[in-house]
Amino acid sequence: MKNKILKIAIVGKTNAGKSTLINQIVGEKISIQNKKVNTTKDLILGVKNLKETQLLFYDTPGSNFIKPINNQSKILKTNFWNGINNSDLILYLIDSNRINFNFLNNQLDILIDTNKKIIIVFNKIDLISSKKLLPIIKDIESKYKIEFFISISAKKNKGINKLLEEINKYSYNSEWIFKKDEITNKNEEFIINELLRETILEHLHKEIPYNVNIEIVTFKILKNKDIKIKQKIIINEIRYKKIILGKKGEMIKRIREKCQKKISQIFKSKIHLYLEIIHK
Ligand SMILES: Nc1nc2c(ncn2[C@@H]2O[C@H](COP(=O)(O)OP(=O)(O)OP(=O)(O)O)[C@@H](O)[C@H]2O)c(=O)[nH]1
Numbered sequence: 229m230k231n232k233i234l235k236i237a238i239v240g241k242t243n244a245g246k247s248t249l250i251n252q253i254v255g256e257k258i259s260i261q262n263k264k265v266n267t268t269k270d271l272i273l274g275v276k277n278l279k280e281t282q283l284l285f286y287d288t289p290g291s292n293f294i295k296p297i298n299n300q301s302k303i304l305k306t307n308f309w310n311g312i313n314n315s316d317l318i319l320y321l322i323d324s325n326r327i328n329f330n331f332l333n334n335q336l337d338i339l340i341d342t343n344k345k346i347i348i349v350f351n352k353i354d355l356i357s358s359k360k361l362l363p364i365i366k367d368i369e370s371k372y373k374i375e376f377f378i379s380i381s382a383k384k385n386k387g388i389n390k391l392l393e394e395i396n397k398y399s400y401n402s403e404w405i406f407k408k409d410e411i412t413n414k415n416e417e418f419i420i421n422e423l424l425r426e427t428i429l430e431h432l433h434k435e436i437p438y439n440v441n442i443e444i445v446t447f448k449i450l451k452n453k454d455i456k457i458k459q460k461i462i463i464n465e466i467r468y469k470k471i472i473l474g475k476k477g478e479m480i481k482r483i484r485e486k487c488q489k490k491i492s493q494i495f496k497s498k499i500h501l502y503l504e505i506i507h508k
């Protein structure tokens with residue numbers, strides 16, 4: 229049996245469900261998800277092996293900024309285009325419940341120019357009737373060359389196996405890039421820091437989640453197999469400190485407990501998490 233690979237960029241508007249999809253495919257949480265916009269910042273790679281084929285998925289930051297409409301950071305944009313340039317195929321993910329035609333056409337105009345094969349995935353199909361999609365598919369088909377259309381629910385894990393089966397047909401002979409049990413290009417530290425960022429996104433609003441940097445200072449496996457982790461929350465404005473701490477430290481306590489729980493679910497060990505806020 230010959231080894232095969234295929235590199236796939238998951239692209240789409242912020243909140244379409246790209247990170248939710250990659251986590252479902254890989255079977256582990258490698259990319260954080262949230263109902264707020266611009267959750268994913270880095271280019272995250274998830275690996276799924278199907279018999280002889282290694283599928284490599286790039287979770288890209290939301291593609292809202294591929295048109296120069298605002299001052300989104302250069303890093304997001306670079307990570308987005310790196311994901312596309314590295315891939316053989318684009319999975320363009322759409323939130324079926326919130327389709328904006330102008331936006332979609334603008335995006336497809338740009339993506340078509342990359343000359344990559346494009347598959348359109350209607351996500352969140354649990355929220356609407358798939359019949360509503362038929363005229364939309366017809367319209368897109370009349371304007372663009374699309375490989376195929378498929379509807380799924382990333383959250384409810386519906387249609388994902390079928391999607392994998394279909395994209396597997398595009399794989400080509402090549403040595404695998406990752407070892408059999410590797411699922412991502414990101415290390416444990418990255419994932420732990422992202423889990424804290426996700427927890428902060430869940431608890432705090434407005435600009436704060438977007439203005440903190442997180443660093444891990446300690447990751448130590450103790451004799452009894454518990455793990456001790458210390459993370460720094462680095463803020464650029466001192467006024468954020470009060471908000472993150474909350475009344476009598478209630479907020480940071482909640483964030484710490486929730487994040488500790490998430491890390492322990494992933495590492496399947498008891499976690500002792502310590503957080504420190506630092507103004508730089
Ligand atoms: N109902 C429903 N909700 C979903 C589905 N897939 C994702 N979501 C929700 O949509 C929200 C956004 O999901 P993410 O995976 O963070 O979206 P994203 O495309 O990665 O967003 P960015 O990283 O900001 O570009 C989360 O609240 C998810 O729980 C789905 O199939 N059905």
Ligand SMILES: [Mg+2]
Pocket residue numbers: 246247248259260261267268287288289290
């Ligand atoms: Mg994301």
